[in-house]
Amino acid sequence: MTAGPGSSAVIDERLLRTSPLRKLLGRPELGSVVGALAVFLFFAIVADSFLRATSFGTVLYAASTIGIMAAPVALLMIGGEFDLSAGVMVTSSALVSSMFSYQMTANVWVGVFVSLLVTLAFGAFNGFMLTRTKLPSFIITLGTFLMLTGMNLGFTKLISGSVSTKTIGNMEGFPSARKLFASYWTVGGVELKVTLLWWAVLVAVATWILLRTRFGNWIFAVGGGADAARAVGVPVIRTKIGLYLGVAFAAWVSGQHLLFSYDVVQSGEGVGNELIYIIAAVIGGCLITGGYGSAIGSAVGAFIFGMTSKGIVYAEWNPDWFKFFLGAMLLLATLLNAWVRKRAEATK
Amino acid sequence: MTAPQAQGGPQDTVRQPLVELDDVAKFYGNIKALEGVSLEVHAGEISCVLGDNGAGKSTLIKIIAGLHRHDAGRFLVDGEETTLANPRDALERGIATVYQDLAVVPLMPVWRNFFLGSEPTTGAGPFKRLDVRLMRETTRSALLRMGIDLRDVDQPIGTLSGGERQCVAIARAVHFGAKVLVLDEPTAALGVKQSGVVLKYIAAARDAGLGVVLITHNPHHAYLVGDRFVLLKRGVMAGSHTKDSITLDELTRQMAGGSELEELSHELERATGPGPADTV
Numbered sequence: 001m002t003a004g005p006g007s008s009a010v011i012d013e014r015l016l017r018t019s020p021l022r023k024l025l026g027r028p029e030l031g032s033v034v035g036a037l038a039v040f041l042f043f044a045i046v047a048d049s050f051l052r053a054t055s056f057g058t059v060l061y062a063a064s065t066i067g068i069m070a071a072p073v074a075l076l077m078i079g080g081e082f083d084l085s086a087g088v089m090v091t092s093s094a095l096v097s098s099m100f101s102y103q104m105t106a107n108v109w110v111g112v113f114v115s116l117l118v119t120l121a122f123g124a125f126n127g128f129m130l131t132r133t134k135l136p137s138f139i140i141t142l143g144t145f146l147m148l149t150g151m152n153l154g155f156t157k158l159i160s161g162s163v164s165t166k167t168i169g170n171m172e173g174f175p176s177a178r179k180l181f182a183s184y185w186t187v188g189g190v191e192l193k194v195t196l197l198w199w200a201v202l203v204a205v206a207t208w209i210l211l212r213t214r215f216g217n218w219i220f221a222v223g224g225g226a227d228a229a230r231a232v233g234v235p236v237i238r239t240k241i242g243l244y245l246g247v248a249f250a251a252w253v254s255g256q257h258l259l260f261s262y263d264v265v266q267s268g269e270g271v272g273n274e275l276i277y278i279i280a281a282v283i284g285g286c287l288i289t290g291g292y293g294s295a296i297g298s299a300v301g302a303f304i305f306g307m308t309s310k311g312i313v314y315a316e317w318n319p320d321w322f323k324f325f326l327g328a329m330l331l332l333a334t335l336l337n338a339w340v341r342k343r344a345e346a347t348k
Numbered sequence: 349m350t351a352p353q354a355q356g357g358p359q360d361t362v363r364q365p366l367v368e369l370d371d372v373a374k375f376y377g378n379i380k381a382l383e384g385v386s387l388e389v390h391a392g393e394i395s396c397v398l399g400d401n402g403a404g405k406s407t408l409i410k411i412i413a414g415l416h417r418h419d420a421g422r423f424l425v426d427g428e429e430t431t432l433a434n435p436r437d438a439l440e441r442g443i444a445t446v447y448q449d450l451a452v453v454p455l456m457p458v459w460r461n462f463f464l465g466s467e468p469t470t471g472a473g474p475f476k477r478l479d480v481r482l483m484r485e486t487t488r489s490a491l492l493r494m495g496i497d498l499r500d501v502d503q504p505i506g507t508l509s510g511g512e513r514q515c516v517a518i519a520r521a522v523h524f525g526a527k528v529l530v531l532d533e534p535t536a537a538l539g540v541k542q543s544g545v546v547l548k549y550i551a552a553a554r555d556a557g558l559g560v561v562l563i564t565h566n567p568h569h570a571y572l573v574g575d576r577f578v579l580l581k582r583g584v585m586a587g588s589h590t591k592d593s594i595t596l597d598e599l600t601r602q603m604a605g606g607s608e609l610e611e612l613s614h615e616l617e618r619a620t621g622p623g624p625a626d627t628v
Contacts, residue, residue, distance in 0.1 A: 212477040214467040217456075221464050225453035231413070231445065232465035233436040291455040 028285030029297035031337040035283065035329065036304050043311035050314045057190040063306030064199040067299050068254050069273070070280035071199075071206040072246040074298035077281050078210070079243045080223035080290025081137040083126060085144035086247050087273030092148050093119040093255025094265040095156055098165040108173040116252050122148070123248025127241030149271060156267035169263030181253070182260040198253055199299070206246075206295035219243065224291025279326065280305055283333040304329060364427050365390050366528050366559040367412065367443065372421035374407050381407040385421075385585045387578050389528055389559040394550065396562045396570035398603050399580030405563045408580070409532050412561060413445035414438030439465075442527035446517040448536055454506030458498060459487040461505045462520050486523070494519040494549055511542030515549045522553050529553050530561045535569050547573055567603045571596045579603060 043050045069086055076083055096118045101111030122144065129140045153163065160166055168174060184193045210216040218239045221229035230236050259265055282288060283304055284297025308325050365388040374382040382404040389395050399405045410416040411423065414432035422429050425441050432438045438445070452461045463483050470479040487501045496515050498508075505513060514534045521529050531550065535543040551573050554560050564570050570577060577594065579587040579602055587602055 208477075212480070214469060214478065217460055217464060217467050217478065220456050220460065221453050224455040228447070228453050229464065231415075231435055231447060233439055234465045287455075291453065 028292060028294045028337075029300055030285070031333060031339075032284045032297050032300040032304065035333050035336060036300050036307070039304050039307050039311070039329070043307060043315065047311055047315035050311055053188065053190045055310065055314055057192060059303075059306045059310045060196055061191075061193045061306075062309050063299075063303045064193065064195040065254065065257070066273075066276055066280055066305050067199040067302030068195060068202055068257075069247070069250050069277045070284070070298035070302045071202045071295045072243070072250045073277040074281035074284060074286050074293055074295050075206055075210060075219055076243045076247055077278070077286040077288070078223045078290060078293040079219045079240060080226065081130065081240060081243065082141055082278065083244065083247050084138065084141040084274050085122070085126060085148055086141075086251060086277055087270040087275075088145055088148040088152060089119060089122055089248065089251040089270075090254040090258060090273065091152050091265065091267065091270035092122065093252045094259040095152055095165060095255075095267060097256060098168055098259050098265050099156070099159050101171060102166050102168050103159065105171075108168055108171050108177050111168075112177055112256055115255065116249075119248045119252040119255065120245055121248075123244040123246075123251075124241065126248075127244035130244070131237040131240055145274065152267045152270075163267050165265045165267070167263045168259075174260070174263070177256070178260040180260075181256040195257055198257075199302075202250060202253070203295050203299045206298075210295055215239065215242065220291060222290075276305060276326075279330050282337075283330060285337050301333075304333075363390060365424070366426065367561075368422075368424040368427075369408075369412075369418075370422040370424065372408075372411065372418045372423060374404075374411060374416060375419050380583050382411075382418075382580075382583050383420075385578070385580065386588065387561075388576065389561055390575075391527070391559050392554055392557050393575040394554050394560040394562055394573050395576040395578065396564060396574035397578050397580060398564060398567060398570055398599070399586075400565055400603075402582070403580040404583040405565075405580060406532070407583075409445065409530055409561075409563055412438070412443060412528075412530050414443070439524075439526075442525065443530065444521035444524065444526035444528070445530040446514065446521060446532065446534065448533040452505045452513055452517060455504050457502045458491075458505050458508070458516060459484045459501040462487040462490070462501075462516065462523075466524060490523040491516065491519050494522065494552060496549075509542065511538050511546050514538075514546050518546075518549050518553055522556055522558065526558060528559045528561065530563070532563050533565070534562070535564065535566060543569060565603075567596065567600045571599055 049055055069090070073083060073086055093115050097108070097111040097115035099111075100106070100114045101108045104110065126137075126141055126144055129135075129144075130137050133140070156163060156165060180194070182194065184191050186192070208216075210219060218229065218234045218236075221234050222236050222239050226236050258269070280301030281293065281298045282301070284294065284299070284301035286293030286297065305326070308329065309319075309322055312319055312322050312325065367387075367389040369385055369387040372382065372385050373380070385404070385408060387395060387397065387408075397405055397408060407416065411418050411432075414435045414437050417431050423431065425443070430441075432441070432443075435445070453464065456464070459480075460483075463486075468479045468482055469476050470482075471477050484501055488498065491498050491501075494515060496512065496519065498512075505516065508516065514531075518529065518531070518534075529550075534546050534550065538546060547569060550560060550562065554573070562570060562574060571591075575591050577587070577589045577591070577599060578585060579589075589599070
């Protein structure tokens, strides 16, 4: 068969060589990196204390608490779905852990483990409902969001008699659990929290999965064209449920951090954070329609969030303005991403 | 050609079709989508399924691809009666389907698309990973073998033209050892030149020994490459011909509905008189 169409295998003279610059422009995270630099320069100029090493530790910590969740949320968005329950799921996870240990007077590690199972079950519920009912994930997870919000408040009041849990600070296993989820080191006067480590590991694992495993290939495929993926034998349902389990796992990590940073949990926390995770992922280059994005981008998005939320404080502005900045940033980043992508794909 | 029944010996006393549909029917609730359709697909031959919109072409393709199950009649793969459970089942039996609009995932690079669903891995345990180099190189060489020179397999496949995308999908099926290639309207959205290119790759797949099912509503394209022609009309088989038993004109006439076309031409002639006032 070399004779037939083989003869037409001539080099297409219209195909230009891709320059390294164009390759760089094709990276999903590029827009967010440019944005991060701009935000950094902006606050470096307007806020004197922003450039201090201690400030940097604070910014990184704020970024890590968002970034831990933004990485799996980014993967989920690349897979074409949302999770509006991610914010309150963090609180649920902390509450389950705390109340189980307290009520059972068990070692806190038992609570931590039970919480992992329960949180994964929430994720599985989201994924299962989505794939069974074929309703949009926006609706399914909006439902879980509201149910979890109600359960957080309701169960906490029912069991603890107030809106926060009882302290578990003096219970067995607390110091070692705190070491894993909420310790910090001081390096050259800068306080570095262990959440930074969790963040780095989660982003690295998410990037590895996305770019170098079969599952990663399937994530891109179910988000970019679920029918085409199904037609070539990709297990669409398993992939989506796996993504929701990933979000649940990160919610468990965040929840345990929330619990062991202090020793009590406020049951009303977490509402609204789900949007910040999504914003970080979108700023980081995730397409809202799925099929495109990166985990590293979500980390840059979370870093922009950290810089903005703390930079406003260092600039001694009214923190009420934070949401305005976040919104403006989201719009700018999305526009920039759209523009960059258009340039990158203008190879045709 | 040969008699459809090859009961005696599956060994090549009579050439046995790779896939055979015998009096197949499909119902959606109380709607007869397909009834009494018979089709043979032989290795190294192209069987064309022709029909207008709503003739049942998509239903037929979905049965062969394993997306739907037939409700009546026999569906034979390699002479063995079967019911396909799902698309993966069809793939494992060597039936690969290339769909008109959902052949590929546009935002993904060409090499990721090429191996989608059958990704090769290297390493073990937690370090099991995609064999990216192999994937890139195989994609390039497999495409080259089909006569497609793509220097950058990293570009999103959506940046390729419609014809090129179809060609990549065909090359993919050939590479993964498909025995039967089902093509759903591969030339429907393409220009004249692009269609020619795609038809050439279809012929290349046939020369590689595959049995091809070409679904189309264009009798000219079908007649160029086809060996057998099955005509569908409103869910039933309106004709079955081999190439030597029918001319292009006759095929076109049957396809367009013969007398219906004449009626239409009369109607249009009349319509030119009073103007476009009376619509449907």
